Amino acid sequence: MNNVMKSGLKLSLASLFAVGMLGGCSSDEDSQAPQGSQSSSGVTAPAPSQPKVADVKPAEPVAMPKMEEAEKAVADKVEEVKQQAESEAAKAVASAKTGSMVYNTCVGCHGAGGEGGVGPKLAGQAKDDIVMKLGKYKAGEQVGPMTAMMQPIASGMSDEDITLVADYIATTFK
Ligand code: HEC
Structure with missing residues (x-):
């Protein structure tokens, strides 16, 4: 029956911990933990389990004055x-964003292939022509008898939208 007393060890661990907290700002010193002693005489003695003080890190870094900065x-x-x-x-x-994406909003009136419907046929029109007409609608100019239908659509389009969709129509719908 080899009873090792451990209750005393716990107590000293706690106090060593406290000392470590108080003492260490930048203490990175190596621990002087004792080596387990192995006797060469055949009998292996267990290393005395000492708490390693240096392994205990201070819980919180000290608040620096430059923290705010x-x-x-x-x-x-x-x-x-x-x-x-x-x-x-x-x-x-x-x-x-692509011309095809912009044209999705035109399909209902001008047809999936630009063949026309409520609005005129767009297939076969030149890019510059389409850009010019959309520019007129956007500016509020009268183009055809049904300008009122196109005007609010064109006025919501950016110049980029107009260029993209005109290019798409001219190159996709022949
Ligand atoms: C609500 C239905 C409707 C939608 C949606 C619509 N259009 Fe129109 N569009 C018309 C009508 C109607 C006209 C004819 C207006 C007129 O009389 O000037 C027209 C005219 C045009 C014209 C002039 C055609 C020509 O030869 O005179 C172009 C170009 C045009 N639309 C492009 C577009 C584009 C591009 C879109 C999508 C961004 C679009 N439209 C969406 C109804 C629509």
Whole structure:
């Protein structure tokens, strides 16, 4: 029956821990943990289990006076990166937009193949012609008798939308 007393060890561990907390700001000193002693005489003695004081890290870093500055710098950087990302995303969305996507809103009146329906036939019209006409509707000019139907549509289109869809119509619908 080899009873090792451990209750005393727990107590000393706790006090050593407390000492470590109080003493260590930047103490990175190596622990002087004793090596397990292996006797060469055949009998292997178990290493005495001593608490390693140096392994116990201080729970919280000491608050630095420059924390506020650092936080502001980080916040500024975050904001900068965010804005950059947003403008990149906006560019990506703009460039991902295709004439085919824009034309989806025209299909109901001009037909899936630009063959016409409620609105006139668009197939076979030149790109410049389409751009010019859409520009007129957008500007509120009278084009044909049913300008009132096209005007609100064109006025909601950006110049890029107009170029994209005109190019799409002219190259897709012959
Ligand atoms: C609500 C139905 C409707 C929708 C949707 C519509 N159009 Fe029109 N569109 C018309 C009508 C009607 C006219 C004829 C207007 C007139 O009398 O000037 C017309 C005329 C046009 C013309 C002039 C054609 C010509 O030869 O004079 C073009 C170009 C045109 N539309 C392009 C488009 C494009 C591009 C879209 C989609 C972005 C679109 N339209 C969406 C009804 C529509």
